[in-house]
Amino acid sequence: MNYSKDLFGICPITTAQKILGGKWTIIVLYYLSQGTLRFGELQRKIPDLTQAMLTKQLRSLESYGLVHREVYPEVPPKVEYSLTNLGKEFIPVLDALSVWGESYKNHLNSDS
Numbered sequence: 389m390n391y392s393k394d395l396f397g398i399c400p401i402t403t404a405q406k407i408l409g410g411k412w413t414i415i416v417l418y419y420l421s422q423g424t425l426r427f428g429e430l431q432r433k434i435p436d437l438t439q440a441m442l443t444k445q446l447r448s449l450e451s452y453g454l455v456h457r458e459v460y461p462e463v464p465p466k467v468e469y470s471l472t473n474l475g476k477e478f479i480p481v482l483d484a485l486s487v488w489g490e491s492y493k494n495h496l497n498s499d500s
Contacts, residue, residue, distance in 0.1 A: 407452050407454070410444075410445055410448060411441075412434065412437050412441060412442070412445050413445055413448070413449065414482070414485070415434055415437075416430065416434070416437075416442070416445050416446065416449065416455075417449070417454065417455075417471070417475065417478055417482060418482050419433050419434070420455060420469060420470060420471050420475070421471060421475075421476075421478075421479045421482055423470070424468050424469065424470040425468065425469055425470075426466065426467065426468050426469075427442070427446075427467055427469070430442065430446075430469065446469060449475070453472055453474050453475075454471065454472060454474055454475035454478065455469055455470070455471060455472065455475055456469070456470050456471070456472050456475075458470070
C-alpha cells in the first residue's frame, strides 16, 4: 500500500502521529530495533499482542517503508522482519522516548 503525500498534510507531527498512532507500533519498532526477528519471536516478546494485530501492525509498518519482510522459500515458510534504513532512522527517537519514560517514572516515584 502506497500512501499519498496528501494523506499526511503539511505538518511533520501529523505525519509522525499517523504512522506511529497504532497502540503497538512503537513497541514493535523497539523490538525490531534490537535486530531481525521471526514472527513468532516477535509475538513472544509482546504476549498481550494478538497474532492478528501483530500482522496488521507489521503490514502497516511495511507499507510505510519502516519494516522489511523477508520470506524464505522453505517448508514451512520462514519469514523474518527487520527495520529498513528508514526504520533505523527512528532508533534515536526510541532511545529518546526511553530516556523520557525513565525520567517520568522517576518523577512519579519522587511524588510519592
